[in-house]
Amino acid sequence: MSKELLKLEHLSIDYRVKDGYLSAVNDVSCTINKGEIFAIVGESGCGKSTVAHSIMNLLPGGNEEITGKIIFKGKDLRTCSEKQMEAIRGKEIGMIFQNPLDSLNPVYTVGSQVSEAIMLDKVDKREAWNRVVNLFRDVKMPDADERVNSFPHELSGGMRQRVMIAMMLSRNPELLIADEPTTALDVTIEAQILDIMKGLKEKYNTAIMLITHNFGLVAEIADRIGVMYAGEMVESGDVFEIFENPVHPYTRLLMQALPRKTKAEIRLQTIDGSVPRITEKKPGCRFANRCPYALEKCFQEDPPVVNIQGDHFCRCYLAGKDEKK
Numbered sequence: 001m002s003k004e005l006l007k008l009e010h011l012s013i014d015y016r017v018k019d020g021y022l023s024a025v026n027d028v029s030c031t032i033n034k035g036e037i038f039a040i041v042g043e044s045g046c047g048k049s050t051v052a053h054s055i056m057n058l059l060p061g062g063n064e065e066i067t068g069k070i071i072f073k074g075k076d077l078r079t080c081s082e083k084q085m086e087a088i089r090g091k092e093i094g095m096i097f098q099n100p101l102d103s104l105n106p107v108y109t110v111g112s113q114v115s116e117a118i119m120l121d122k123v124d125k126r127e128a129w130n131r132v133v134n135l136f137r138d139v140k141m142p143d144a145d146e147r148v149n150s151f152p153h154e155l156s157g158g159m160r161q162r163v164m165i166a167m168m169l170s171r172n173p174e175l176l177i178a179d180e181p182t183t184a185l186d187v188t189i190e191a192q193i194l195d196i197m198k199g200l201k202e203k204y205n206t207a208i209m210l211i212t213h214n215f216g217l218v219a220e221i222a223d224r225i226g227v228m229y230a231g232e233m234v235e236s237g238d239v240f241e242i243f244e245n246p247v248h249p250y251t252r253l254l255m256q257a258l259p260r261k262t263k264a265e266i267r268l269q270t271i272d273g274s275v276p277r278i279t280e281k282k283p284g285c286r287f288a289n290r291c292p293y294a295l296e297k298c299f300q301e302d303p304p305v306v307n308i309q310g311d312h313f314c315r316c317y318l319a320g321k322d323e324k325k
């Protein structure tokens, strides 16, 4: 049986904007295997959320143009109807976002909202309610028995994120897409939420696509990572391999920016300059103007994707060469 769960093949997404179009994602290919945590890491605006939302067919709609394939369990989700996607969302692929308030209905108690999700799977009301309390305990909600009766605004950010994870867990999806799930939380609560996510992987074999700009988080939790820059995945592979042997100059700069010994938050905005908005597709590497090793051809031709070893890939002319060392 294949271990591949989700495979993005040459995924490109342009947004039509007033002055033309914006290339938010360009030629992204990667695989998430069953039961693994794959982190997509990159600075603000590099296209992480666009990738996540496209998988669920939840882009705002109307102004995007997508090419490439999004293959989930062997089926290209881009060929699914909205009805088929509705059946997949929640049940097969769950999603949690940075701000859980956006996903919770303010006029219903959090317990009733989780119970509604459980009843989608034809479970009767009493049984659903029993499961809600157990799920709240599973996600280590303080005073779980009482909190089920709270409204979203009565809970802290960390508690709301626990509700979202409980809601997601209630349907036991094979893949969880977590888009910056801990960004709004303080470090202690962040650690607890990460522990819950690791537990999901261990207990239910849930695969997780973790979207983050926090490299420290990636080191803590991911099995494999994909580093994104200006809409492109510039390097991907096993987390230890990439931390030990970063190949792309961008990944190397990120690594150098990491304090030697820390488990605290490590933000990426430590490199001079910012991610460019690509409004015109011209050949060349998107990182060339910030790259200390750029060659003339880096500005003129698209760099190749080079296989370093195993599933370690890097999109760079210098990959595997000595020039940048």
Ligand SMILES: Nc1ncnc2c1ncn2[C@@H]1O[C@H](COP(=O)(O)OP(=O)(O)OP(=O)(O)O)[C@@H](O)[C@H]1O
Binding pocket: 015, 016, 017, 022, 024, 042, 043, 044, 045, 046, 047, 048, 049, 050, 051, 060, 063, 213, 277
């Ligand atoms: N609906 C849209 N229409 C036009 N441009 C958009 C739209 N959504 C996103 N963009 C642009 O696409 C690019 C990628 O945005 P995206 O939100 O995917 O990045 P991100 O890496 O998730 O950033 P952040 O970490 O800040 O959320 C950005 O330049 C953004 O301004």
